[in-house]
Amino acid sequence: MAPYKEVRAEILSIGDEILYGQIVDTNSHWISQELDKIGVRVVRRSTIGDNRESILEAFGNAEKRADIILMTGGLGPTNDDLTKPLLAEYFNCEIALVPEALEAVRNFFEKRGRELTPLNRLQAHLPTKCTYIPNELGTAPGMWFHEKGKIWMSMPGVPHEMKKLMSDHVIPKIKEVFPLPHIYHKVIKTVGIGESWLSELIKDWENKLPNHIKLAYLPSLGQVKLRLTGFGDDMNSLEDEVEKEIQKVKPLIDKYIYGYNKETLEEAVGRLLKLNKKKVAFAESCTGGYISHLITTIPGSSDYFQGGLIPYHNVFKNRLLEVDDKILKEKGAVSEETVVLMAENVRKMFDADFGLASSGIAGPGGGWAEKPVGTVWIACAQKGKTFTKKLQLTQDRLLNIQLTGVAVLNMLRQSIEGKTE
């Protein structure tokens, strides 16, 4: 389809602290995603220690494999940090003061009321063959080399500094240098259905997808993302084509779709509550505050989140949410009857339109034959009607909490949309 030569990239992360497991390298994964979005193929990722021979060897091998070499780390002002002198050595050039870079470092410190040390001043000395790329969020500048048709870019290892350099400078410059295919991504976010069932529902559509539109299944914790990627020459027609495919697949799985692209389930639920001017409250037993936490991570959630109660023992389910002692004794705390009362009464307690409740055996202890670990009841109460659902989850406590959270938010979504099963 595309008349483009494949553009290949290699990502190098530099630092003993990564190899020894002292810090997690989250940069490489993020860079992979950003390059994938613009149609650059990552062919290798390597982590190298703070060691001259290793770094030079990695430079040499990367140059053989890739058109673009992006590296992070090894840029601090101390002696351990070798990236800058080794880039100068590799490209056979001097290191010299760049007045613009010195100005930037000086400003950086001035703004923070700190003095420029001689060590900091060294950060403005750069290999003469590089283009200086300003780092607005830190003191180690980016360095861009365009040598023998290949691009080399060195960035600091601090994630937010690297991300800003990538987004503001590196991605736009890569697009200038290399003819890349137009790529259009769209992600369909689904919840409440497993990957294999989902693929069964959409297999006929999937088999008929044109060659230049690819589908990927990305499952995670109770959810599956469907990522459609179109490649082509004309961005407008490409976007049209992908959107048309989405309109075709949508009716097949409509009740599982909660959003698109980056929207999370808690954001989608918040959007729906806001749109419908509805308010929500939670009574959480086995989830212990997790669902309220998810909801309140979203800015502006006070518009629709009224509050929550965590009655972790029967006495509080009874005293604060009026669950009859008789029910607690005869049916148990993990029962349909209990979650119905919890949901209905937390709704009233917090003047909400929707009241949701969870009660279950998160584990690892507390299970028995009739109600093994992983047994969870959830409920969603509105004025005049209440839905319930029994879940049979896993042996893992944290996973049970998280999967219950997803199920409760999905139940709320379905109730707001009037699409309860």
Add this chain to the structure above:
Amino acid sequence: MAPYKEVRAEILSIGDEILYGQIVDTNSHWISQELDKIGVRVVRRSTIGDNRESILEAFGNAEKRADIILMTGGLGPTNDDLTKPLLAEYFNCEIALVPEALEAVRNFFEKRGRELTPLNRLQAHLPTKCTYIPNELGTAPGMWFHEKGKIWMSMPGVPHEMKKLMSDHVIPKIKEVFPLPHIYHKVIKTVGIGESWLSELIKDWENKLPNHIKLAYLPSLGQVKLRLTGFGDDMNSLEDEVEKEIQKVKPLIDKYIYGYNKETLEEAVGRLLKLNKKKVAFAESCTGGYISHLITTIPGSSDYFQGGLIPYHNVFKNRLLEVDDKILKEKGAVSEETVVLMAENVRKMFDADFGLASSGIAGPGGGWAEKPVGTVWIACAQKGKTFTKKLQLTQDRLLNIQLTGVAVLNMLRQSIEGKTE
């Protein structure tokens, strides 16, 4: 000090889905940490695509650099997965059925009530030069090669399968094959003090540490871990030496230490509550359930966690926790007076010994000159006395929630131990 030859390892993760940023490779970091613990030096980590030439080239380079090559991924039964045939090619051997492996795969499916497909059966065919390592949690076996003095180990990419293979088989076998230095690690967990202040307090002790005991600062979200690593010949004397150093440094920073090694702050608080037979409840406004969630992730937390209330609006702070309307109007929801009443009354509501409360402006909206985003009040109430603290945190909503969580748990820890500031 140690008469040992350094043992070097390389970690290979195999799979296009990692290079394209579709899944995060958490395995390499975990393996790095495990190897670091036993004194094996990781010299390189590489991620390679599902491509014959790349994988063979990586094998060749790894063999030059390392004594141990650990690889994950590329072991599924489909055609994309190349690790097994390429290992056979690299070591110049056949692939043949291993009856023991077939038995294991058959059992795996039987237990789950599923039938063995011909594709699954292929997973029991292994390169003849490898030692079969059973994978109890999945269907792709581990393969161990000991060729020309070097160790090669291939493991599935599924994290919990890989971790079990590493802990049960690979780490013990590596210790058998290579003479490794004795290493003794101990981590001191601190909270409530920044890295630079901490280093100031302990610098004299740090400067006097013997050469074979190393100190690393590992900061994270409101906490700093101090990792002491001792290298030597005799495990007993090594342990003694490290423990002696800990006894020396302890008095200097005692009030910041909450635990050792893997214990988390929420586990430490749970341990202290249990030990002192005390019970706790939380009234969470700006933290929105996060603290209760942290506490209830710990198995057995129902022994000391009574419950919580999330009064996300003034009307509920007033109605459910008896915070006077006058206080809410004159002092505001984010005030010392409000959190004191919240903490005292949630304590009573849940029959607890300790009641803790948070109220603040998590952001990004809602701040003003007098109370900017990041202003948080927290309180801890016991019978007859209540402590409060004002925090001035960041512009980031999630970070403010998390840092408040750490501060509240630390306040609870100090109150139980009677070490309030």
